Amino acid sequence: MANKKKRAPRRSTMSKAAQRMVMGGMPQEEEEILQSPMRMALQSFLHDKIAMAGIFCFVIIFLCCVILPFFYPIDLYYQDVTQANVAPGFGMLKVPSAMQGNAQDISVGSTFSVGLDKDGNVYEWGTLPNDRLRDIPSQEETGKLVMVSAGLDHVVAANEDGEVFTWGNNRMGLEQIPMELRSGGNKIKQLEAGYQVSLALTEDGEMYNWGSAYLLNISYPDGVQGNIEKFAQSTNIVMALTKDGEIYPLTTSTGSAYVNVPEDIQGDVVDFDLSDESGAAVTSDGRVHTWGNNVHNTLTVPEEIQGHVVSVSGGRYHFTAILDDGSVASWGDNTHGQASAPALGTAAAEVDAGYYANYCIDEDGNVTSWGLDGYLMGTDDLGRDLFRRLLAGGRMTMTVGAISVVISTIIGILVGGISGYKGGKVDNLLMRLTEIVSSIPFLPFCIILSSILGNSISETERIILIMVILGVLSWPGIARLVRGSVLAEREQEFVTAAKSLGVKEFGIIFRHIVPNIITVIIVNATLDFATCMLTESSLSFIGFGVAEPNATWGNMLNGAQNGQVIANYWWRWVFPSVVLGLCTISINCIGDGLRDAIDPKSKER
Amino acid sequence: MGKGRYLLKRLLYIVFVFFIISILMFFIYKSMPGDPVDAMLGSLKTTMRPDAYQDLYNRTAERLGVNEPLPVQYIKWIASMLTGNFGYSTQYQRQVIDVIGAPMLNTILLNVFTMVVVFVISIPLGIVTAVRKNGVFDKTVQVVTIIGYSLPSFIIALLAIFAFAVKIPLFPISGVRSAGADAGGLQGMLDMVWHMTLPVLVMSVSGIGGITRYVRASMIDVLRMDYIKTARAKGLREKTVIYVHAFRNALIPIVTITTWWIIGLFGGSVVIESVFLWNGLGKMLIDGLMNRDFSIVLTMQMFYVLLSLAGNVLMDIAYTIVDPRVRLEN
Numbered sequence: 001m002a003n004k005k006k007r008a009p010r011r012s013t014m015s016k017a018a019q020r021m022v023m024g025g026m027p028q029e030e031e032e033i034l035q036s037p038m039r040m041a042l043q044s045f046l047h048d049k050i051a052m053a054g055i056f057c058f059v060i061i062f063l064c065c066v067i068l069p070f071f072y073p074i075d076l077y078y079q080d081v082t083q084a085n086v087a088p089g090f091g092m093l094k095v096p097s098a099m100q101g102n103a104q105d106i107s108v109g110s111t112f113s114v115g116l117d118k119d120g121n122v123y124e125w126g127t128l129p130n131d132r133l134r135d136i137p138s139q140e141e142t143g144k145l146v147m148v149s150a151g152l153d154h155v156v157a158a159n160e161d162g163e164v165f166t167w168g169n170n171r172m173g174l175e176q177i178p179m180e181l182r183s184g185g186n187k188i189k190q191l192e193a194g195y196q197v198s199l200a201l202t203e204d205g206e207m208y209n210w211g212s213a214y215l216l217n218i219s220y221p222d223g224v225q226g227n228i229e230k231f232a233q234s235t236n237i238v239m240a241l242t243k244d245g246e247i248y249p250l251t252t253s254t255g256s257a258y259v260n261v262p263e264d265i266q267g268d269v270v271d272f273d274l275s276d277e278s279g280a281a282v283t284s285d286g287r288v289h290t291w292g293n294n295v296h297n298t299l300t301v302p303e304e305i306q307g308h309v310v311s312v313s314g315g316r317y318h319f320t321a322i323l324d325d326g327s328v329a330s331w332g333d334n335t336h337g338q339a340s341a342p343a344l345g346t347a348a349a350e351v352d353a354g355y356y357a358n359y360c361i362d363e364d365g366n367v368t369s370w371g372l373d374g375y376l377m378g379t380d381d382l383g384r385d386l387f388r389r390l391l392a393g394g395r396m397t398m399t400v401g402a403i404s405v406v407i408s409t410i411i412g413i414l415v416g417g418i419s420g421y422k423g424g425k426v427d428n429l430l431m432r433l434t435e436i437v438s439s440i441p442f443l444p445f446c447i448i449l450s451s452i453l454g455n456s457i458s459e460t461e462r463i464i465l466i467m468v469i470l471g472v473l474s475w476p477g478i479a480r481l482v483r484g485s486v487l488a489e490r491e492q493e494f495v496t497a498a499k500s501l502g503v504k505e506f507g508i509i510f511r512h513i514v515p516n517i518i519t520v521i522i523v524n525a526t527l528d529f530a531t532c533m534l535t536e537s538s539l540s541f542i543g544f545g546v547a548e549p550n551a552t553w554g555n556m557l558n559g560a561q562n563g564q565v566i567a568n569y570w571w572r573w574v575f576p577s578v579v580l581g582l583c584t585i586s587i588n589c590i591g592d593g594l595r596d597a598i599d600p601k602s603k604e605r
Numbered sequence: 606m607g608k609g610r611y612l613l614k615r616l617l618y619i620v621f622v623f624f625i626i627s628i629l630m631f632f633i634y635k636s637m638p639g640d641p642v643d644a645m646l647g648s649l650k651t652t653m654r655p656d657a658y659q660d661l662y663n664r665t666a667e668r669l670g671v672n673e674p675l676p677v678q679y680i681k682w683i684a685s686m687l688t689g690n691f692g693y694s695t696q697y698q699r700q701v702i703d704v705i706g707a708p709m710l711n712t713i714l715l716n717v718f719t720m721v722v723v724f725v726i727s728i729p730l731g732i733v734t735a736v737r738k739n740g741v742f743d744k745t746v747q748v749v750t751i752i753g754y755s756l757p758s759f760i761i762a763l764l765a766i767f768a769f770a771v772k773i774p775l776f777p778i779s780g781v782r783s784a785g786a787d788a789g790g791l792q793g794m795l796d797m798v799w800h801m802t803l804p805v806l807v808m809s810v811s812g813i814g815g816i817t818r819y820v821r822a823s824m825i826d827v828l829r830m831d832y833i834k835t836a837r838a839k840g841l842r843e844k845t846v847i848y849v850h851a852f853r854n855a856l857i858p859i860v861t862i863t864t865w866w867i868i869g870l871f872g873g874s875v876v877i878e879s880v881f882l883w884n885g886l887g888k889m890l891i892d893g894l895m896n897r898d899f900s901i902v903l904t905m906q907m908f909y910v911l912l913s914l915a916g917n918v919l920m921d922i923a924y925t926i927v928d929p930r931v932r933l934e935n
Contacts, residue, residue, distance in 0.1 A: 436622050439917065441872040441909035444890055448906060451894040452633060534757050541759050542879045542891065557759065561880060563778040566763060567771040577760040585755040592751070 041519070041597040051593020054586035061583050065394030074388040075335075076549040080316070082110040082152055082195065082235070082355065083383030088571045090374035092126035093357060095367045099123055103365045108315070108354030109150030109193070118365065120144035122157065127374070129153040133168040141165075150354070151193030156200070158188040164200060172196050172212040181208055195235040201228055205243065207250075218250045232314065234274040245269045247281060258292045265289045273314035273353075275332065280319045282309045288321065296333035305329045313353040315371070320353040320360075328360055330370075338371035378571035381559055390575055393551035397580070400467050400546065401533035407471025408532075409478055409525050416482025417509040421490060431483070438476035445473065446535065447544045454544075463546050466539065470532050478524050485517035523594045530587035537580055553580040615921065619914045624683075626910050631679050634899050642666045686907065692900030696893065701900050705889070709908075711781055712878070712885035714797075716870050718805045723812035728859075730813070731820025736847060738825060746817065753814025758873060762807045762880045769803060776803045779882035804881045808874065812866060819862045823855040830854070856927040864920040868913040 045051060092111060095103075099117050106115040112126030112133065122136050122145060130153040139145075143159040154168030161184035164177050174196065180186060187203035197211035197218075205228045209218050218238050230241040231250075237258060238250045246266045249259040258277065265283050272281035278292025278299055286307045290299040296317040308323040318332030318339045326347025330339040336356045346362040357371030377386040419430035449469050454462045489495065490513070498512045514521075539545030540554030548555060553576045560566060560573035642665050653661065666672055673681075685692065691701035734743040770778045777783070782796050827833065828851055836850045837843075875887030882888065886905055893901035 432618075435917075436625055439622060439910065439913045440626060441868065441906075441913050443869075443872040443875050444887070444906060444909050447875065447890065448630075448894065448902060449633070452636075530755070537757055538759060538873075538876050541757075542876055544891075544894075557763070560763060563766065563771055566767050570767075573763050577763060581752075581756050581760055584757065585752055588751055588755045 038519075045593055045597035048593040048596065050589050051597075054589030054593065057582055057586040058590065061394065061579060061586075062398065065391055065398060069388075069391045069395065072385075072388050072391060073335075074385075074392045074551075076392070076551070078384065080383035082316075083379050084381050085569050085572075086111050086127050086129075086375055086379040086383075087569075088375055088378040088386075089127065090376075093369040093371065093373045094125055095359070095369055096123045096125060100367060101365050103361045103367045104146065105148050105350075106352050106359040106361060106367060107148055107150040107155075107193070108352055108357045108359065108371075109155070110152045110355055112150065113357065113359065114148050114150040114155050115359075115367075116145055116148040116157070120146070120159075122148060124155075130169050132170065135167050137165055137167060147188060147191045149191050149193045151198070152195045154193055154198070156191055156193045156198045158191050158200070159184075162186045162188045162202070164188065164191065166193075166198060169196075174198060174211040176210050178208045178210055190230060192231070192233055194233045194238075197233070199231060199233055199238065201231055205229070207231060207240065209238070217252065219252050220250055221248050224248050224250075230271065232272060232274040232279070234276050234314070234316075236276065237274065239272070239274060239279065241269055241272055241281075245284075247272055247279075260291055262289055262291055271311040273312050273319065275314040275319060276316045280312050280314060280321075282312050282321070286310070286324065288312060288319075290319075296335075298332040300331060302329060302331055311351070313351045313358075315353040315358065316355050318353065318356075320351050320358045322348050322351055326363075328358075330358065336372035340370060342368060342370055344368060377575045378569070380556070380572055381565075381569075386556070386571065386575060389551040389556060390553070390579060393553045393556055393576065394579065394583075396463070396546060396550060396552045397533055397536060397554070400463065400470070400536045400552070401529050403467045404470035404474065404532040404536070405525050405529045407468065408473075408475040408528060409521065411472070411475040412478030413482050413510075413514060413521065415475065416479035417486055417514060419479070420483035420486030421505065421509045421513065427483075430479075434476045434479050437473065440473065442473060443535070443538065446470065446539055447542070450539060450544045459547060459550055463550065466536060466545055470535055474528060474532065474535075478521065478528065481520060481524055482514075482517065485520055486513055489513045489516055519594075519598050523591060523598060526587060526594060527591035530584045530591065533580075533587075534584055612918070612922075615918050619918065622914060623907075623910060627683055627686075627907060628679065630903060630906050631682060632675070634903060635675055635678070642671060682903075686904075691904040694893075694898055694901050696896040696898040696901065701904050704901075705886075705904060708885050708889045711883060712871070712874060712887065715801060715804055715808070715878075715883060715885060716867075716874060718801060719808040719812060719870060720867065722805060722809045723816055726809070727813045727816040728820055731817045732824055732847060732852060734817070735821045735824030735828060743821075750814040750817045753810050754818070755814075756811070758807060758811055759876050759880055761810050762803075762877060765803050765807050766880075769806075776800070778803075779880075781884045804874075804877050804883055808870065808877055812870065815866065816859075816863065820855065820859055823858040824851060827851045827855040853927060857924065860920060860923045860927055864916050864923070868916045871912055872909060 092113065095106070095113075095115065098121070099115050102117040102119070104116045104118045104120075106113060109126070110129055112124060112128050115123045115125075117123070120139060120143075124133060124136065128134065133153065133155065142157070142165050143161065143163070145157045145159050145165075147158040149156050152169070154166060154170070154174050156164060156166045158164050162181070163184035164181040166174060166177060168174075177198075181188075181200055186206075188200055189203050190201040192199045194211075195215065197209060197213070197216055200208045202208075205226045207220070207225060207228050209216075215235070216233075216238055224240055224242060227242045227244070228240045229243045232239050232241075239261075240248050240250055242248065245268050247261045247269055249261070251259065253259070258279070261279065261281070265281055268283045269281045270284050272279060274280075275292075275298050277295040278290055280288050280290045280298075280301070282288055286309050288301045288306065288309050290301060292299065294300070298317055298319060301319075305321060305323055308325070309321045310324055312319055312321045314320075315332070315338055318330055318334070320328055320330040320341060322328055327344055328341045328348050328351055330341040330353075332339050334340060338353075338356050338358060341358070344360065344362060346364055346366070348360045349363050350361045352359045355372070357369065360368045362368070375385050375387065377390060379385055380389070415430050415434065419427045419434075446469055450462075450466060454465050457465065486509070495508060495512060498508050503512065536545055536552065537554030537557075540552045541557050543555070543558055545554055546552045556576040557573055560569075565572055642662055671678070682692070689702065691705065693699075694701045694704055697704045730746060734746045737743050766778055769775050777800055781800055782793065783800075828847075833846060833851055836846045841850070871886075874883075874885065875890060877883065878885045878887035879891055886908065890902060890905040892898075893905065
């Protein structure tokens, strides 16, 4: 009462006026007398600003983790080193306006793109993985560039005279351009920068490669050199199309589905390109033939474009084709929208698909782009999108927390209820058991159990194990609380009444007494939920909880345990920390608010 | 019932719980997949001749006693445990007792420092906020403390490393002492304190958050009591009222919570030790688990159990000290 009076002046005039309108000017004190304790608790809880802010914050995070994964699905096993440690931000597709209407050539690199306009000016945009990429050679040095290509972290370009230039990463021999290409004179037909390798093809069908030979092991079959029409490269392989329309893998290794170019199209191929796991070739009748592994449906060519395809270009897990009516079509992986080709106004002249993006230059020199524009929260060391992992991790962390709390609450109610109602020896025994469990040091024991039991089981079983461990070890608190409340309720009249009616003991405890103390249990369960989430995160953080590739907020921080990461890749630890912190803070605020609302005495504090 | 008899009863009970947990732990360990003998001999299996290896294997198994029935193994193990022989560490190739000294000292140092920092800050803070209840200062502290105890320690650790070791390189990121620093005496001490600052800071934050809130809550309860009014009516100075009359009575619930906190502190320092590569018991536990070094892990676990059981008894004793009304009975 005293407290209510104290609060009254703090209410704003607006709410007072509103109340008067509803209550018809009824004096406030009278209204309070009419309220049941439950409603009073609810009222005071709703007026607790901190608790409300906590609820708001938690509900938002919760909804995000539940709903957003439907829009941003995650492939837990996906990883891509070319996308490792990309800083958060967008703009990978932001073609400089100076290039619009004047574009000569565009190429997609790992997380950046390089473009060339018709005057020979070079543009770079996106997230540069390497600072050396900024050292674009001046036009005096290079002359008029006509061809450009971006790779993992380097760029190659050629001028009108066939002189080849490179900048960006200069290790692994990427700077050692073959002599023949340095001096010019050879007309360059095709130029590509790949994964630590550069490739060039001259008009007379001669191919050159330099850079790291370790990954690709390029070898030219007899009679291919000097007869090459076009080549294509991915991180795994290089293949060449000869002037006779045949495709040759430039490798000595055989046996993988990747090198098995269908025999029936050999000799009839007009264009082809490779994605990371598959190849696609266009034959003279305008049909696309694919081979390799059907990762992300790269082999599933849309039926309606068959017979109309002019040329094809491959990204990491998708293909984009130009059709005979000048429109474009894409298929394959659509995680970043790279397979959602837009409708073009004018006919497409050239398409460059690479990594996760596509650029299409139309006949007027305008550029249209689609695909990966950037990562909202950056990527981790394995190139995984942190935003998606954060959502999946939130779901996992909350699920583990919630189920652990359910387990511990059920055990707590059972033990506490029986112990408090029965009393005597049973009480003594159960309380000793409670004491034993609570004297087990929590975190070390969790670590030990999860490392010993979780050794030879599957990932799902491991997650269940973590839930059970947390639940089974954290019930003593709730059991004590329930026991105390049951002791107080036991002597009430309604229990005596239930007894005299012949209700069984089990029924009295769980159907008559427990519903009366459910508020206390709910408050405690709320606070336990935060604790369980924290414990799970701590366990996963030190590597004894939910293991990769499953994401939780704790194990996302696991990789951020060294100074290098903390200093250079802030996004890898800031985002998970902020969300986890916000979540636990808001749950604690809610729990505190609930407690204050239920226990009027504590509000005095 | 006298105090002595009560304590004796408690002690017996602790011994009982200790044995229960030790049995539990022992059998969990024994159900662990993997052959400890193979783990101990390590790479010898590939380098030795098969028959010689088998011979060595049998001898080692004999020495470790892994072929005997489990209850016998347990009794042998617990007997040697109680006589101070904690077994042989397969990871360090030495007796556990020989390798456990330094980490234990490190952990105790870390925790004791944290406790001192937490109490020195949180008790006065709790009292002040309780006295000036609902003031601006109180409200601020309330918000800060709820953040402090809600944030997981490893997030605070990451923030602290970012702020004080990366951005402003005041303190080392990890380790117990500087590499190669061999200096004993004052220099060595200072070096260690320098390395300890960040872990202690991080562990203190959550402790301060929780304890301050408890001190405040229990002080507020006490300050509303009639005897405080009486004390004031007698004309005692406000300081005497608060620090002598009120605080002593507020201590009872504080003692409960701090005992649990201290026990949790030792367990929780596992995470901090692994972040800061602090060579303490927690890190040893994790290393032991990684290397399947049963003896080390079992010893660690028993240490933690003993610690928490002892904490319970100390709590009881502390009750009688702070509140003469409490009789140590059932």
